Amino acid sequence: MEKKISIIVPCYNAESFIKECIDSIVNQTIGFENIELFLIDDLSTDSSLEIMLKYKELYPDNVIIESLRENKGQAHARNIGIRLSSAPYLIFVDADDWLESTMCERMLKKVENYHFDVIGCGYIVHCGEQKRNEQNVEKEKRFSIHTVDKRKRFIEQNIFCGIIGRSCFRTEFLRENYIEFKDFEKYEDNYFSGKVAYKVQSYCALP
Secondary structure: OOOOEEEEEEEOOOOOOHHHHHHHHHOOOOOHHHEEEEEEEOOOOOOHHHHHHHHHHHOOOOEEEEEOOOOOOHHHHHHHHHHHOOOOEEEEOOOOOEEOOOHHHHHHHHHHHHOOOEEEOEEEEEEOOEEEEEOOOOOOOOOOOOOHHHHHHHHHHOOOOOOHHHEEEEHHHHHHOOOOOOOOOOOOHHHOOOOOOOEEEEEOOOO
């Protein structure tokens, strides 16, 4: 069955939260049969890979595991996912985050109706028992950007906080424009030492 969306999850020592992340993807209202899930294990030293292999056994037609032989960071893992994806759209999810159940369905409806290259949604930051709503999307905003100057002005005038984890991309748009992630670890929350301080819950508030 042809998949509608690819979801790319880089994973490094995420045994404490990877199950919650994957379950939120499996339980999407669009139906997991429409999802191609890439779990990229970045040479974890805990039980993350064993957990992912159990999901592979449960969903052999939907779960693809790539076990890297060298730890190269989240950016490298995401780039592998872009190259392997076969669905027309893709999203990136960090292993310590999770998705609202309707996110994929609602975002796909928008990108398919309007032929967007990129669409963003809101997200909620969880810090301990506290929650903070970020970028609560109440109104639709559509942008058409066709020149380098317009792209530059758009980026300068808009603040993009956590855009990767709350966006849906047209796969060919990334490939046609040779868009990949730079291989560095700065700002990658699942590579910080010690306990992760927060999680992100992504949701689509668009009607």
